[in-house]
Every structure is written in C-alpha cells, then in structure tokens.
Amino acid sequence: MWESFWFEFINFYFIPGLVLGCIYALGAIGITLTFGILRFANFAHGEIMMTSSYLTWEFVLVASSFGLILHPIIGAIPASICAIILALIVDRLFYKPFRNSPTIMIVIASFGMMLIIRSMVQVIWGPNQITFVKGIAKPNSIIKDFTSSIDIMLLIPNKHIFILLGTIIIMLIFNYLLSSTKIGKGMRAVSDNPNLAEVSGINVENIVKATWVVGGFCAAAAGVFLAMDTQFIESTMGFRMLLPMFAAAILGGIGRPFGAVAGGLIIGLAEELSAYPWLGDGPVISPGYKSGVAFSIMVVMLIFRPSGLFRGRVF
Amino acid sequence: MEIFLGYFLYAMSLLTVGGIYALLALGLNVQWGFAGLFNAGVAGFAAIGAYTYALLTTAKSQFHFGGLELPLIVGDITAMIFAGIVATIIGIICIRLRADYLAIATIGIAEIIKLILKNETDITNGPRGINKIPRTWEHFTEERFYSNFPMNFISNPKGWEVFFDSIPKWWWQPFFACTILIVVIIIYFLLEKLRVSPWGRMMTAIRENEKAAAAAGKNVTKRRIEAFILGAVIMGLAGAFLGQHLRLIEPTQTFDPSKMTFLVWVMLIAGGSGNNKGAILGAFLIWFVWSSSELVTNGVIEILATMFDSVDISILKNRAGFIRMLFIGLLLQFILQRFPKGILPEKRPAISGKSQKYAG
Numbered sequence: 001m002w003e004s005f006w007f008e009f010i011n012f013y014f015i016p017g018l019v020l021g022c023i024y025a026l027g028a029i030g031i032t033l034t035f036g037i038l039r040f041a042n043f044a045h046g047e048i049m050m051t052s053s054y055l056t057w058e059f060v061l062v063a064s065s066f067g068l069i070l071h072p073i074i075g076a077i078p079a080s081i082c083a084i085i086l087a088l089i090v091d092r093l094f095y096k097p098f099r100n101s102p103t104i105m106i107v108i109a110s111f112g113m114m115l116i117i118r119s120m121v122q123v124i125w126g127p128n129q130i131t132f133v134k135g136i137a138k139p140n141s142i143i144k145d146f147t148s149s150i151d152i153m154l155l156i157p158n159k160h161i162f163i164l165l166g167t168i169i170i171m172l173i174f175n176y177l178l179s180s181t182k183i184g185k186g187m188r189a190v191s192d193n194p195n196l197a198e199v200s201g202i203n204v205e206n207i208v209k210a211t212w213v214v215g216g217f218c219a220a221a222a223g224v225f226l227a228m229d230t231q232f233i234e235s236t237m238g239f240r241m242l243l244p245m246f247a248a249a250i251l252g253g254i255g256r257p258f259g260a261v262a263g264g265l266i267i268g269l270a271e272e273l274s275a276y277p278w279l280g281d282g283p284v285i286s287p288g289y290k291s292g293v294a295f296s297i298m299v300v301m302l303i304f305r306p307s308g309l310f311r312g313r314v315f
Numbered sequence: 316m317e318i319f320l321g322y323f324l325y326a327m328s329l330l331t332v333g334g335i336y337a338l339l340a341l342g343l344n345v346q347w348g349f350a351g352l353f354n355a356g357v358a359g360f361a362a363i364g365a366y367t368y369a370l371l372t373t374a375k376s377q378f379h380f381g382g383l384e385l386p387l388i389v390g391d392i393t394a395m396i397f398a399g400i401v402a403t404i405i406g407i408i409c410i411r412l413r414a415d416y417l418a419i420a421t422i423g424i425a426e427i428i429k430l431i432l433k434n435e436t437d438i439t440n441g442p443r444g445i446n447k448i449p450r451t452w453e454h455f456t457e458e459r460f461y462s463n464f465p466m467n468f469i470s471n472p473k474g475w476e477v478f479f480d481s482i483p484k485w486w487w488q489p490f491f492a493c494t495i496l497i498v499v500i501i502i503y504f505l506l507e508k509l510r511v512s513p514w515g516r517m518m519t520a521i522r523e524n525e526k527a528a529a530a531a532g533k534n535v536t537k538r539r540i541e542a543f544i545l546g547a548v549i550m551g552l553a554g555a556f557l558g559q560h561l562r563l564i565e566p567t568q569t570f571d572p573s574k575m576t577f578l579v580w581v582m583l584i585a586g587g588s589g590n591n592k593g594a595i596l597g598a599f600l601i602w603f604v605w606s607s608s609e610l611v612t613n614g615v616i617e618i619l620a621t622m623f624d625s626v627d628i629s630i631l632k633n634r635a636g637f638i639r640m641l642f643i644g645l646l647l648q649f650i651l652q653r654f655p656k657g658i659l660p661e662k663r664p665a666i667s668g669k670s671q672k673y674a675g
Contacts (some may be wrong), residue, residue: 017628035415040338040415041415041418041419043418046336096646096650098651098652101655103414103415104353104414104415105651106654107353107414107415107418108580108584109648111355111418111577111580112577112581112644112647112648112651113339113476113644113648115573115577115640115641115643115644116641116644116645116648119573119638119640119641119644120637120641121636122634122637122640123637123638123641124633126630126633126634127633127634127637160580188464197560240573242422243419243422243423243426246419250416272527276507277422286434288433289428289430289434290429292426292427292430295423295424295426295427298419298420298423299408299409299420299423302412302416302420303408306416
C-alpha cells in the first residue's frame with residue numbers, strides 16, 4: 001500500500017518543490033551566465049522574468065480578442081523574443097558604457113534597471129495582481145488513474161507536467177548549445193578567461209550578446225512557468241524570485257550553468273520541504289519564513305564554500 | 316494667509332522628510348562612500364530603527380508588544396543601538412564578501428527583517444503595523460504626556476489642555492523639522508571630523524586598495540565592520556524619525572525597497588559618494604525633485620483630464636507614482652554615465668603636517 005506518508009510527501013511537498021526548483025533553475029542559468037561572462041550580479045534579471053510573464057498574458061489576451069484561445073506556452077514564444085530584445089537593449093544602453101569601469105558601477109546600473117523595468121510594467125499594466133490562468137488546476141487524470149492502479153497515486157496537475165517537461169527540453173537544448181556549438185564553446189571560454197579568449201580570436205562582444213539571448217530566453221521561460229504555477233502575475237514577482245535565483249547560482253558555483261540547475265532544484269526542494277512537519281505536528285519552519293530558507297543556504301555557502309558545489313568562480 | 320500657511324507647512328514637511336533622507340544618505344555614505352560597502356538593505360535598518368522606537372514609546376496596546384511608554388529620547392537611542400547590534404551580527408558574517416555578494420546578502424537581510432516584522436504578529440502586530448507613534452514636540456499635546464512628570468510639574472492637565480487649545484494646531488511642525496535638521500547638522504560635523512581623522516583616512520586606504528592597507532598592518536575586516544555598524548546606527552536613527560513622521564508604520568509599504576533603499580542610493584550617487592556635504596545636498600535635491608514631480612504629474616493629469624473627457628483620471632493617478640519612479644531611475648542612469656562622481660565629488664583630506672597639499 002502506498003502509505004499516507006509517501007502520498008502526502010510526494011504529492012504535496014516533493015513535486016511542488018521540484019517544480020519550483022525548475023523555475024529557479026531556469027532563472028539561475030541567466031544569472032550565472034551574466035555573472036560568469038560579464039562578471040557582475042545582474043539585479044534586473046528577475047524583472048525580465050516578470051516582464052515576459054506580463055507580455056505572455058498580454059499576447060494571450062490579444063489573441064483571445066481575435067477568437068484564438070492560446071495556451072500560455074504558445075504566448076510565451078513572442079514574449080520570450082520580446083524579453084531577449086529587452087535584455088539586449090538594456091545591455092546596449094545601460095551596461096555597455098560601463099564595460100571597462102569597476103564592476104560595481106554596472107551593479108548599481110542593474111540595480112537601477114530593476115526599478116526602471118518594474119515601474120515601466122507598473123505604468124503599463126498597473127500595480128495590481130492579474131489572474132494569469134483561471135480556475136483550479138486539477139490533477140492529470142491519466143497519470144492519476146494509471147498510478148493509482150499500481151498503488152502509487154500521483155496527483156500532478158497539467159501545469160506541473162508542462163513545467164517539468166519544458167524545463168527538461170530547454171536544458172537539453174542548452175546542453176547541446178554549450179557543448180557542441182561554436183558560440184557555446186566561446187561562452188565557456190570567455191567565462192573561464194576573457195583575456196585569453198579575446199587573444200585567441202573570439203569576438204567577446206558577440207559572446208556577450210549570445211549570453212543575453214540565452215539568459216533572456218531562460219528568464220522568459222522561468223517567468224512564464226512561474227506565472228503558470230502560481231496562476232497570477234504581479235509586478236513584484238521578479239524581485240521575490242531574485243534572492244532564490246542568486247542563491248541557486250551561488251550554490252551551484254558562479255559561471256557553472258549546470259551547477260545553477262542543481263542549485264535551483266536544491267533550493268526549490270529545500271523551500272518546499274522546510275514546510276513539511278518533520279518533527280511533531282507543525283511545519284519545521286513556518287511557511288511565512290519560506291523565502292528565508294534560500295537566503296540562509298546562500299549565506300552558509302558564501303561563508304564556508306564560496307566556490308559553490310561545482311567549483312565555480314570566486315570573485 | 317491660509318494659502319501661505321499651507322505653503323509653509325508643505326515646506327516644513329518637505330524639510331522634515333528631506334532631513335530624514337539626509338540621515339539615511341549620510342549613513343549610506345559611511346558604508347559606501349567611506350568604506351566601499353555596498354549595502355542594498357537600507358530599508359531593513361530603517362525598519363529596525365522605526366520598529367524599536369515605536370515599540371518602546373507607544374502607549375500600552377493589546378495588538379503588539381508593549382508599548383513600554385518610555386521617554387522618546389530613550390526610544391531614539393535604543394533604535395540606534397538595536398540597528399547597531401543587528402549590523403554587528405550581519406557584519407561579522409557577511410563583511411568579507413565582495414561588493415556584488417554583499418549587495419545580494421544585504422538585499423536578503425532586508426527581506427528577512429521584513430519577514431520577521433510581518434510574521435511575528437505578537438510583537439509587531441504583523442501587516443497591520445503599529446500606529447499612534449508619538450512624534451517629538453507633538454507628543455506634548457497627548458494626554459499621557461501632559462498629565463505625567465515632568466509636564467504636570469509645570470501645570471495641571473486642565474491648564475495644558477487650555478494652553479494647547481489656544482495655540483495653532485500646527486505649532487509642533489517647525490519644531491519637529493528643526494530638530495531633525497539640527498540632528499543632521501550634528502551628525503554631519505561628527506562625520507566630517509571622522510573623515511579627516513586617522514580612522515577616516517584608513518577607511519579610504521582600505522576602500523582604494525585593500526591588499527596594500529592590509530600589508531600596512533591595518534585590520535581590514537574590523538575596520539569594515541566598524542563602518543558598517545556606524546552607518547547602520549545612523550540609518551536606525553533615521554528610521555526612528557521616519558516612524559515619528561509617519562506615526563503609522565507597517566512592514567511592506569512603509570519600508571518598500573524602491574522608496575527607501577533605491578531612492579537613498581540615487582541621492583548619494585547624485586550628491587557625490589564619499590562627500591558628506593554631497594550626501595546631504597543629494598538627499599534634499601532628489602527629495603525635492605521627487606516631491607515636486609508629484610505636483611507636476613498631478614498637474615499634467617488634471618490638464619489631460621480637462622482636455623480629453625474620455626481619460627480615466629483614477630487610473631492615471633494610480634500610475635503617476637510609477638512614472639515618477641521611472642524618471643528617478645533614468646536620472647540615476649544618466650548621472651551614473653555622465654557624472655559618476657556626483658555633484659560634489661569626493662575631496663581627500665589634506666596631508667597633516669607642514670605640506671598642506673591635497674593628497675590624491
């Protein structure tokens with residue numbers, strides 16, 4: 001018999017944690033790439049995520065006014081293109097002038113961009129929460145019937161299946177890009193040693209652009225997945241994601257995209273599992289403090305092993 | 316006359332809040348300008364100051380811890396001490412981190428402080444916040460003050476009531492504004508003394524070249540923690556004043572990072588980081604720009620509303636604040652790219668002794 005412990009643990013803690021972890025992982029890829037290649041902590045990354053989820057919502061809305069009912073994932077395609085363009089414009093206008101200045105200038109600039117992008121979204125769509133997908137997400141009946149027939153009933157809503165599959169597909173593409181294409185090899189080279197990469201004939205500016213394209217795309221995917229998961233969008237959602245994403249990037253090691261993925265999954269699971277009643281009846285950590293978990297992991301990591309789990313770069 | 320009074324009181328409140336921001340900017344200047352510590356959690360320290368002050372000085376309440384009804388000055392000082400204690404703990408843990416990491420860590424700390432204020436409802440009344448925080452000078456008109464020592468020594472409660480009824484209701488406003496300005500000036504002079512002192516020069520050395528300073532035998536970590544604590548103490552005091560000015564504080568809206576942390580950063584960078592005068596100038600300047608832009612946007616909205624009947628004013632009014640935020644953000648980018656040193660660039664203190672030349 002599928003015990004009640006496992007039923008509760010897997011369905012209500014483990015799978016949501018995994019889904020949250022996937023979202024963190026996608027977001028952390030962009031952060032770790034910019035940190036590794038451009039050498040600064042991009043505070044505006046969460047806002048690009050947030051903007052792309054708003055854009056997706058807008059595209060779906062516009063399409064529905066023409067009678068087309070689009071799944072958010074279809075709407076995410078034009079939205080991710082817009083997010084990539086946004087990331088490139090921001091880089092050109094606000095980050096490029098500081099490329100040879102002390103890194104802290106570009107950090108301050110990204111700190112400002114965070115506010116600029118957020119207030120732009122608030123001006124256009126207003127500050128209030130918007131419902132992204134209506135209704136209660138029901139567990140997928142095929143999986144439910146099949147798994148309950150073999151006594152391990154899994155309750156996975158369709159949205160979670162989309163998020164898990166989507167993340168796996170993006171990861172496979174990303175893996176191919178990094179390991180087998182010229183641009184991906186260039187990215188790894190610049191991340192390891194920018195000067196050496198430049199003298200060996202790699203066009204660093206192009207690599208930087210590619211970084212924004214990949215980072216922007218992953219951020220857009222993360223934003224849309226987050227909106228699909230929580231079913232609402234609001235202008236502070238990017239900022240709320242920022243800390244766990246940084247924690248994931250640092251946990252995995254700066255400049256290590258697959259480390260960031262591992263870090264994202266660990267942080268997502270840790271946040272969800274911290275609410276599980278491991279000891280006694282109540283949750284170990286009150287759900288109100290859930291977002292503190294990521295932060296504590298990050299601080300512990302920074303103090304005891306700043307290079308992260310996968311020996312990333314230490315600045 | 317009525318109109319002039321209105322302008323006068325508006326100016327007073329501008330000066331009050333400008334002064335509070337000047338304190339925050341001075342605190343940040345110690346951390347960033349002197350020591351090069353990127354603190355992105357200004358709002359957190361201000362919140363600690365404001366909540367400490369509020370819990371210590373408010374009247375007894377069933378909604379939150381205390382209030383302890385302590386004298387206001389005790390509240391101010393304890394607010395500073397508490398912000399300092401929290402900064403010490405954070406400093407010992409995080410100060411070795413490089414600038415970017417410290418920024419991430421301090422953003423996290425500000426968020427955690429907010430979480431604590433939101434979730435510990437027994438102590439802080441959670442999201443509903445604390446109200447009726449006594450304000451310096453105005454508190455004299457509250458019954459629990461004038462019916463107790465030392466005010467009942469001068470006159471009985473009845474006499475005080477008659478007296479306060481006989482003077483205009485806004486009498487405390489200029490006094491409150493002046494108190495804050497005097498505090499700003501005192502702290503300015505103390506910080507100027509500090510800047511040219513051996514400690515201040517050592518801070519500059521550490522900021523400019525940490526390894527060289529360490530090689531010269533300076534205890535880099537300890538000095539940095541000191542600067543972090545000192546800045547946080549000033550921010551805590553600013554928080555206490557902010558609590559007094561607002562009289563109602565709650566964790567989310569009052570200590571919104573964009574209005575507290577970000578605006579203070581814009582002020583410091585615009586004024587000139589490393590320069591105390593610049594910090595004060597930047598604070599007042601950006602605060603005036605920020606408040607006058609409210610008047611401008613409201614005016615534009617009124618004009619738009621009269622020109623086009625179809626324009627929905629309420630939506631525009633709702634969003635005007637974000638247009639201003641957008642504008643301030645662009646202003647920061649502009650200053651950062653064109654005038655990275657700010658309006659008043661940092662001046663190094665002269666070399667002591669006979670050769671009175673500027674160093675660096």
